[in-house]
Amino acid sequence: MSSTRDYYDVLGVPRDADDATIKKAFRRLARELHPDVNRHDPEAEEKFKEAAEAYEVLSDADRRATYDRYGREGLRSGGYAPNFDAGSISDIFEAFFGGGGAFGDLFGMGGAARAGGPMQGGDVAVTAEIDLAEAAQGSTVEVSYEAVTLCEHCRGNGAEPGTPIETCPRCQGTGQLRAVTRTPFGQVMRTTTCDVCQGDGRVARDPCKVCRGRGRKVERPRVKVDVPAGIADGQRIRITGRGHAGDRGGLPGDLYVLVRVREDSRFVRDGDDLITAVDVSAPLAALGTVVDVPTVDDQIELEIPAGTQPHETLVVRGAGMPSLRGRRYGDLRVVVNVVVPRHLNREQRERYEQLADSLTPHNLRTDEGVFGKLKRAFGGH
Numbered sequence: 584m585s586s587t588r589d590y591y592d593v594l595g596v597p598r599d600a601d602d603a604t605i606k607k608a609f610r611r612l613a614r615e616l617h618p619d620v621n622r623h624d625p626e627a628e629e630k631f632k633e634a635a636e637a638y639e640v641l642s643d644a645d646r647r648a649t650y651d652r653y654g655r656e657g658l659r660s661g662g663y664a665p666n667f668d669a670g671s672i673s674d675i676f677e678a679f680f681g682g683g684g685a686f687g688d689l690f691g692m693g694g695a696a697r698a699g700g701p702m703q704g705g706d707v708a709v710t711a712e713i714d715l716a717e718a719a720q721g722s723t724v725e726v727s728y729e730a731v732t733l734c735e736h737c738r739g740n741g742a743e744p745g746t747p748i749e750t751c752p753r754c755q756g757t758g759q760l761r762a763v764t765r766t767p768f769g770q771v772m773r774t775t776t777c778d779v780c781q782g783d784g785r786v787a788r789d790p791c792k793v794c795r796g797r798g799r800k801v802e803r804p805r806v807k808v809d810v811p812a813g814i815a816d817g818q819r820i821r822i823t824g825r826g827h828a829g830d831r832g833g834l835p836g837d838l839y840v841l842v843r844v845r846e847d848s849r850f851v852r853d854g855d856d857l858i859t860a861v862d863v864s865a866p867l868a869a870l871g872t873v874v875d876v877p878t879v880d881d882q883i884e885l886e887i888p889a890g891t892q893p894h895e896t897l898v899v900r901g902a903g904m905p906s907l908r909g910r911r912y913g914d915l916r917v918v919v920n921v922v923v924p925r926h927l928n929r930e931q932r933e934r935y936e937q938l939a940d941s942l943t944p945h946n947l948r949t950d951e952g953v954f955g956k957l958k959r960a961f962g963g964h
């Protein structure tokens with residue numbers, strides 16, 4: 584798409600327009616630009632595509648937010664590539680005006696071109712679950728899923744090898760059946776796909792015995808997927824060409840792998856940082872000590888300085904998750920949970936009493952006010 588006009592300008596709406604306003608603006612434009620209404624504007628098709636692209640972005644909250652912040656570049660680097668072929672334009676029209684194919688003929692793209700033209704196969708989505716250590720190191724997972732593939736016996740053409748393929752008698756090879764229907768725009772030539780040849784315009788005289796003439800079958804491919812180190816729960820990996828087979832020589836669709844990272848009871852993840860907690864008894868927090876702290880795949884010794892206060896956070900630089908981009912690592916943040924001893928026996932009690940008696944204001948002085956103490960207790964750093 585060559586146009587680079589601002590999407591809000593294309594639809595003629597303000598930048599803070601709500602969803603209903605955006606929908607209304609697109610609906611109005613779509614009516615204006617429909618070729619049955621506006622036959623004399625040779626630019627109608629381009630204008631409609633431009634409007635459809637603007638609508639597709641602005642009607643999706645995530646895409647709109649990305650566009651608002653980073654513009655078209657941001658959409659592209661986020662993996663969104665506007666691509667309006669005959670199929671998606673008529674999908675948009677159907678979503679708006681209903682009518683199951685009443686606009687299949689829109690701009691002439693759905694006509695004879697559809698009978699012979701290649702069509703890309705559909706995308707497939709699968710989920711893969713990994714644990715935090717795998718997310719930290721990167722891993723390879725194997726996914727399996729159902730996908731439509733070409734029949735090998737007939738190579739997808741639906742005919743027994745060596746038998747002829749003939750022009751469809753029902754549609755005379757056009758792949759389509761036509762009828763006039765009434766729509767909000769008046770009478771429109773309605774086009775449906777031929778039910779005998781499924782739009783191919785050609786049928787096998789002797790249908791393939793393996794696929795019964797369908798030319799395709801459902802398989803369960805297994806695909807190994809490289810999961811990059813640093814991936815976060817909910818991110819997707821796209822594998823080009825591993826979706827459903829295309830029609831009439833079209834490219835296959837893509838495979839999207841949704842990565843779920845299993846919760847690890849030892850850590851809370853905050854971007855590339857990991858947060859964990861260690862218990863330290865009150866006497867050891869006062870004296871200072873060394874404790875074992877878990878990391879994703881191992882453990883480290885961490886020095887707890889004398890006088891560490893409850894919920895104080897110690898930071899181990901670079902012991903968090905790797906960053907998806909670049910060689911940077913996040914930090915491991917260790918929250919010190921000071922445990923005050925309970926159920927003291929007589930001897931312990933006496934020692935604590937001696938200790939309590941000996942404490943002076945100097946021992947108990949802190950450099951923070953009430954606000955700072957509360958902030959630390961409630962999870963600030």
Ligand SMILES: [Zn+2]
Nearest residue numbers: 734737791794
């Ligand atoms: Zn076959």
Ligand SMILES: [Zn+2]
Nearest residue numbers: 751754777780
């Ligand atoms: Zn036909």
